[in-house]
Amino acid sequence: MVGVLAVLLGSGCGRRNQASVVIQNKGSDTMVNLAQAWAEAYREVTTDVAIEVSGGGSGVGIAALMRGTIDLANSSRDIKPREVEEVRRHTGCEPEEVIAGYDALAIFVHRDNPLEVITFEQLSAIFREDGPVTRWSQLGVQVPGCRRDQIIRVSRQSSSGTYEFFRERVMQQRDFKLGSLDMNGSKEVVELVGNTPCAIGYSGMGYANGRVKMLRVAARSDGPAVAPTLESTLSQRYPIARSLHLYTLGEPTGALRDYLDWILSEAGQRVVRDCGYVPVRLGGGAP
Amino acid sequence: MTGREGQSEHPNHRAAGGEGVASGREAAGGGAGWKPAPQDSPRGQGEGKRPRRSGWARAGERVIEGVIRTSGVSAVLFVLAIFFFVFREAAPVLFGGEHFKLLPFLFSVEWYPTSASNVRYGTLALTVGTFSVTALAMVLAVPFGLGAAVFVSEFCGPRLKETLKVVIELLAAIPSVVWGFIGLTVMSRLIVHFTGAPVGVNLLNGGIILALMSVPIIVSIGEDALKAVPDSYREAGLALGATRWQLVYRVLLPAARNGLLAAVLLGVGRAVGETMAVLMATGHAVNLPLGVFDSVRTLTANVAAELGEAPAGSDHYRVLFLTGVLLFSLTFVVNLVADLVIRGWRRK
Numbered sequence: 001m002v003g004v005l006a007v008l009l010g011s012g013c014g015r016r017n018q019a020s021v022v023i024q025n026k027g028s029d030t031m032v033n034l035a036q037a038w039a040e041a042y043r044e045v046t047t048d049v050a051i052e053v054s055g056g057g058s059g060v061g062i063a064a065l066m067r068g069t070i071d072l073a074n075s076s077r078d079i080k081p082r083e084v085e086e087v088r089r090h091t092g093c094e095p096e097e098v099i100a101g102y103d104a105l106a107i108f109v110h111r112d113n114p115l116e117v118i119t120f121e122q123l124s125a126i127f128r129e130d131g132p133v134t135r136w137s138q139l140g141v142q143v144p145g146c147r148r149d150q151i152i153r154v155s156r157q158s159s160s161g162t163y164e165f166f167r168e169r170v171m172q173q174r175d176f177k178l179g180s181l182d183m184n185g186s187k188e189v190v191e192l193v194g195n196t197p198c199a200i201g202y203s204g205m206g207y208a209n210g211r212v213k214m215l216r217v218a219a220r221s222d223g224p225a226v227a228p229t230l231e232s233t234l235s236q237r238y239p240i241a242r243s244l245h246l247y248t249l250g251e252p253t254g255a256l257r258d259y260l261d262w263i264l265s266e267a268g269q270r271v272v273r274d275c276g277y278v279p280v281r282l283g284g285g286a287p
Numbered sequence: 288m289t290g291r292e293g294q295s296e297h298p299n300h301r302a303a304g305g306e307g308v309a310s311g312r313e314a315a316g317g318g319a320g321w322k323p324a325p326q327d328s329p330r331g332q333g334e335g336k337r338p339r340r341s342g343w344a345r346a347g348e349r350v351i352e353g354v355i356r357t358s359g360v361s362a363v364l365f366v367l368a369i370f371f372f373v374f375r376e377a378a379p380v381l382f383g384g385e386h387f388k389l390l391p392f393l394f395s396v397e398w399y400p401t402s403a404s405n406v407r408y409g410t411l412a413l414t415v416g417t418f419s420v421t422a423l424a425m426v427l428a429v430p431f432g433l434g435a436a437v438f439v440s441e442f443c444g445p446r447l448k449e450t451l452k453v454v455i456e457l458l459a460a461i462p463s464v465v466w467g468f469i470g471l472t473v474m475s476r477l478i479v480h481f482t483g484a485p486v487g488v489n490l491l492n493g494g495i496i497l498a499l500m501s502v503p504i505i506v507s508i509g510e511d512a513l514k515a516v517p518d519s520y521r522e523a524g525l526a527l528g529a530t531r532w533q534l535v536y537r538v539l540l541p542a543a544r545n546g547l548l549a550a551v552l553l554g555v556g557r558a559v560g561e562t563m564a565v566l567m568a569t570g571h572a573v574n575l576p577l578g579v580f581d582s583v584r585t586l587t588a589n590v591a592a593e594l595g596e597a598p599a600g601s602d603h604y605r606v607l608f609l610t611g612v613l614l615f616s617l618t619f620v621v622n623l624v625a626d627l628v629i630r631g632w633r634r635k
Binding site: 056057060063146152157159160163164167168173174175178179180181182183192195 | 396397398399400401402403404405412475476479483485486487488566570571572573574582584592593595596597598599
């Protein structure tokens with residue numbers, strides 16, 4: 001009996017892989033809606049496995065994986081080499097990565113804002129430390145409802161994956177200008193921009209609503225401006241897109257393996273598209 | 288007259304001393320001074336009436352005394368322990384953090400804890416944020432709170448008084464996240480609509496929300512302080528021909544001064560320590576505010592937003608704890624100053 005237990009506990013890298021019927025899933029706030037939608041849809045596939053989803057941020061998910069409190073970590077950024085090292089040291093296992101979809105980071109402004117196109121250079125001038133652009137008139141537009149012409153920058157808290165991704169891709173790792181409104185969630189950014197005519201912010205494409213407008217983005221001033229859409233993300237023409245990762249400890253087995261396979265199946269990828277993200281492969285009936 | 292005054296001074300005194308934060312040290316001192324009395328009096332009286340008290344009763348007395356003494360001392364111990372543990376988490380970065388220096392920490396506005404190139408930990412903007420939001424909240428809350436306390440205690444009829452007290456207590460029971468939500472949705476739209484401010488989540492929004500949160504505390508404790516002023520004062524005032532307003536202004540407010548100050552200080556304490564509501568209502572922007580329409584970030588909100596994702600043991604994590612130490616020290620100084628002010632008043 002003791003031997004059997006020892007084999008059960010000692011085998012494999014994951015947490016209680018054999019007996020578990022609850023999969024603990026945690027991580028990126030960008031992906032929390034998606035992960036919940038997956039969990040709900042999966043309940044119709046099998047009732048034997050329950051998936052518990054929580055957010056907190058990409059870093060939180062990976063840290064929890066390291067401590068062994070969860071089975072599956074969501075991350076909207078690549079795992080850092082330092083984190084791989086720590087996972088190895090803490091658990092003796094390799095983190096295994098699955099790419100489950102893509103996220104296009106849209107640039108949001110209020111729907112009354114006449115601006116249509118923005119370049120990386122302009123974005124950087126607005127958001128980076130010592131960037132010279134602080135007023136809408138400097139971009140050549142006059143925003144109705146924004147009497148003082150001031151650009152209100154809406155950003156994310158400094159530990160979020162979205163913040164780091166924007167800093168890396170758009171601002172070449174230079175720091176943000178102080179005084180931006182740092183929201184604690186992707187949805188909050190879009191909500192605030194929708195309520196504030198003077199605002200500009202970045203957030204996941206899936207969070208768009210009727211009160212905001214997504215700008216076309218050009219990576220270079222002389223290059224083409226691309227709207228954030230499914231195709232432009234998949235074809236990698238849209239410049240601020242990233243992959244959505246799932247991490248497990250070691251090669252996944254049992255229920256976890258089945259779940260990951262289902263996520264990559266057509267049914268799972270349909271959920272990705274329904275949440276406003278871009279599936280890994282465009283199955284039948286893609287728009 | 289003197290005897291009456293001594294008597295009547297007593298409840299007022301207690302009302303001021305009982306209200307915790309500012310005069311906690313006094314309350315503990317009072318407890319220690321009081322200790323011999325329960326030992327003496329049962330013995331003195333008891334030997335005549337009940338010559339044979341069982342050993343159990345005496346042991347029970349001892350135990351109860353011990354429990355009470357422990358509870359008294361534990362208040363001090365807990366405060367010291369909290370300070371010790373918070374400081375222990377912060378200490379390594381204070382004595383040799385890689386990017387950490389004490390002076391910029393206190394006097395620089397540049398808060399870049401996760402910068403890729405140049406990590407900077409400056410908390411001046413956060414400290415200023417905390418103080419500006421608190422000050423604005425108090426400017427709004429103190430007149431309303433004390434006014435309401437005077438009205439409830441002195442001017443309104445018994446039925447209205449009961450209704451008002453219930454409603455005010457209900458107001459105090461609203462969770463802070465609900466206040467934050469009101470700030471984020473209702474208040475921010477009102478502010479943008481009526482003032483034309485570029486953004487609705489700002490210093491003014493946070494101040495109003497915090498004022499709404501501290502008013503109930505100020506009212507209920509202020510009312511207790513006014514109630515503790517003996518009726519003989521009121522009767523004397525009226526007998527001398529004072530109007531009701533003169534009575535409040537010249538007699539009651541000076542007599543209840545300490546209790547009212549304690550009410551205000553508890554309101555300040557609530558405002559300084561509040562986290563969730565200010566996180567949602569102030570806009571959470573690292574910014575030295577130049578006006579009430581600028582967004583700010585407070586020390587507490589910053590810890591709440593960042594501690595969850597700062598890797599345990601990293602410099603960022605420890606600096607956040609050091610922010611806690613800073614907050615602790617600031618509130619300590621505020622309380623100490625208030626305590627000294629009260630003492631100065633008493634001596635007069």
